[in-house]
Amino acid sequence: MSILVTGASGFVGRHLCEQLRNSGRHCRALVRPSSATDDLKTASHSIWVADWDTGVGLETALQGIETVVHCAGGGRVRRRSDYRRQNTETTRRLLEAVNAPSGTVRQVILLSSLAARKPVSLYGQSKKAAEQLAKQAPVTTVTPRPPGIYGPGD
Numbered sequence: 001m002s003i004l005v006t007g008a009s010g011f012v013g014r015h016l017c018e019q020l021r022n023s024g025r026h027c028r029a030l031v032r033p034s035s036a037t038d039d040l041k042t043a044s045h046s047i048w049v050a051d052w053d054t055g056v057g058l059e060t061a062l063q064g065i066e067t068v069v070h071c072a073g074g075g076r077v078r079r080r081s082d083y084r085r086q087n088t089e090t091t092r093r094l095l096e097a098v099n100a101p102s103g104t105v106r107q108v109i110l111l112s113s114l115a116a117r118k119p120v121s122l123y124g125q126s127k128k129a130a131e132q133l134a135k136q137a138p139v140t141t142v143t144p145r146p147p148g149i150y151g152p153g154d
Helices: 011-022 038-042 058-062 081-098 122-135
Strands: 003-006 027-031 046-049 067-070 107-110 140-142
Touching (some): 081 122
């Protein structure tokens, strides 16, 4: 099974790539053009770059991929509107690319948040909106809602 991990330079994505590799599975690590990738390069991960604002690079990164684990997003923002841009719009762009005629993706795992259960914060609302988009996707979607995630390297 071919796997693409979005947000691979982030806390969860970086650890997920490591765990996949340790279990003998190859994954593509998708990052933004501005992402720090030294840790991923040191670990010899296959790094792919896409621009979430324009979608450039997404379809290329998805070629031959069967499963996407969508960890790209954010909880730390400069402007309130960034929650929606980082969490909802990245999901919209991803699902548009997944739906391309040449698409091979069969499953999207959207890492959501417990905050989406009762979305009173802008962060929770943006995650809930991303989940709603995923429900309409033309492929199987799974949306785990982990609580706060902490650990080494956070």
